[in-house]
Amino acid sequence: MGDKKLIKQIQQGNSDLLDVLIRKYYKDIYSFCFRKTVNSNIAADLTQEVFLKLVHYIHSYVHDGKFKNYLFTIARNVCIDYYRKNGDVIQFSEGLDAPANDENLTKVEQSEIVMQALNDLPDIQKDVVLLRFYHDMKVRDIAEITQTSLSTTKSRLKQGLDKLKKIISEEDVF
Amino acid sequence: MKDKKVKNTLEKYRVPQIPNSLIDNTVGLAKRAFERTGIKYEMSFREILVGQIKYISPSLWVIQAALLFIILVFLLVSNSTHNAYQSVITTISVASPIIALVVIPELAKSFNHHVWEMESTCKFDLQKLLAIRLIIIGALDMFVITIMVVITSTFYELSFINISLYILVPFNMASSIYLYILRRIRGKAATIICLTVGIFMALGVGLLAVYSELYTLISTFIWMTMFIFSTVVLVYELIHMLKSLQEGEKLEWNLP
Numbered sequence: 001m002g003d004k005k006l007i008k009q010i011q012q013g014n015s016d017l018l019d020v021l022i023r024k025y026y027k028d029i030y031s032f033c034f035r036k037t038v039n040s041n042i043a044a045d046l047t048q049e050v051f052l053k054l055v056h057y058i059h060s061y062v063h064d065g066k067f068k069n070y071l072f073t074i075a076r077n078v079c080i081d082y083y084r085k086n087g088d089v090i091q092f093s094e095g096l097d098a099p100a101n102d103e104n105l106t107k108v109e110q111s112e113i114v115m116q117a118l119n120d121l122p123d124i125q126k127d128v129v130l131l132r133f134y135h136d137m138k139v140r141d142i143a144e145i146t147q148t149s150l151s152t153t154k155s156r157l158k159q160g161l162d163k164l165k166k167i168i169s170e171e172d173v174f
Numbered sequence: 175m176k177d178k179k180v181k182n183t184l185e186k187y188r189v190p191q192i193p194n195s196l197i198d199n200t201v202g203l204a205k206r207a208f209e210r211t212g213i214k215y216e217m218s219f220r221e222i223l224v225g226q227i228k229y230i231s232p233s234l235w236v237i238q239a240a241l242l243f244i245i246l247v248f249l250l251v252s253n254s255t256h257n258a259y260q261s262v263i264t265t266i267s268v269a270s271p272i273i274a275l276v277v278i279p280e281l282a283k284s285f286n287h288h289v290w291e292m293e294s295t296c297k298f299d300l301q302k303l304l305a306i307r308l309i310i311i312g313a314l315d316m317f318v319i320t321i322m323v324v325i326t327s328t329f330y331e332l333s334f335i336n337i338s339l340y341i342l343v344p345f346n347m348a349s350s351i352y353l354y355i356l357r358r359i360r361g362k363a364a365t366i367i368c369l370t371v372g373i374f375m376a377l378g379v380g381l382l383a384v385y386s387e388l389y390t391l392i393s394t395f396i397w398m399t400m401f402i403f404s405t406v407v408l409v410y411e412l413i414h415m416l417k418s419l420q421e422g423e424k425l426e427w428n429l430p
Binding site: 010015018019022023026027030031034035040044047048051052054055056058059110111114115118129133134161164165168 | 180181183184186187188189190192196197199200201203204205207208209211
């Protein structure tokens with residue numbers, strides 16, 4: 001069932017379909033929140049908040065674009081609100097598993113370097129990079145989510161990528 | 175470094191596994207929150223209209239179709255009678271109050287079956303429900319009348335406007351009387367009185383139509399005036415009927 005039909009039926013009172021809708025997008029939203037906060041507990045809380053906000057606004061939702069964009073707009077706003085309330089300090093979680101051998105050590109190292117590189121980006125660039133490379137979104141959709149023009153989004157993406165390339169190139173683990 | 179390589183590098187940053195309990199917990203909370211919000215879904219007019227069609231008894235469609243068939247047979251047979259004009263006028267005159275009459279049991283059924291209080295508590299108020307049903311039934315009547323007008327004006331030398339007026343004036347008058355009865359009398363008695371009045375009206379108009387010269391003696395201007403007057407009366411009755419439903423609701427709910 002497509003998102004439009006799914007939401008229409010939920011709006012008509014079919015709460016069972018919320019299950020389908022949440023499970024469909026949970027991983028996507030959780031991943032976004034995790035990469036924004038780098039903390040699995042906070043990411044889980046924020047993901048929950050995203051879906052509760054969705055439920056709160058679902059009756060006023062009008063399907064005139066991609067639902068995924070709508071959901072990511074909520075997710076982005078929830079993350080912004082979180083940092084506004086708690087400051088810009090990232091509370092690293094136990095997230096990355098301890099290595100058992102050299103291969104794993106490299107993987108964890110690489111993961112940490114990417115994580116660090118992403119966290120070094122300003123939020124406006126980080127959002128664009130996350131949505132483009134981890135969620136396969138088109139620049140047009142990213143512009144809609146970040147509420148910026150297409151040219152601004154393209155420029156942020158380019159600046160973010162340039163910075164990432166620079167940071168990653170300096171490391172010799174890739 | 176190319177974009178593809180950047181993407182491959184970024185993919186090395188994986189998100190930890192999500193426990194199913196987290197998803198279940200979110201689903202549960204969301205469902206509970208949803209149930210607290212209540213249904214606020216605003217259906218479009220088209221959705222309401224289509225939704226109400228299925229609540230209209232299939233017998234109404236069958237009776238209307240059968241009535242249309244009988245009228246068409248009479249209209250076509252009139253061609254072979256020695257006084258075709260008089261025969262056509264009689265047919266359409268008798269048919270008009272009957273077309274309006276067949277929908278009465280459908281309109282009155284909420285009251286006859288004593289379900290209007292239940293309908294009043296549903297998603298739409300009874301006023302809205304009845305207004306929608308009147309639109310559907312009115313559209314059906316207009317469809318039947320249009321076919322009658324088109325067939326008559328095609329096969330006989332009668333103007334489209336005159337035929338429309340000959341049908342619509344008694345139709346409007348009969349409908350106004352039926353609505354007045356429905357407004358004043360509740361229960362099965364209303365349907366019985368409407369049926370009786372309808373049959374007498376059809377007979378009366380039929381007798382009048384025997385003197386078909388009367389129809390042509392009266393100028394189109396007077397017919398037009400009668401049409402406007404009967405339409406105003408019909409609209410007045412419709413508004414009063416819908417208003418009386420609201421008053422009825424208030425009265426009923428305020429009873430100790």
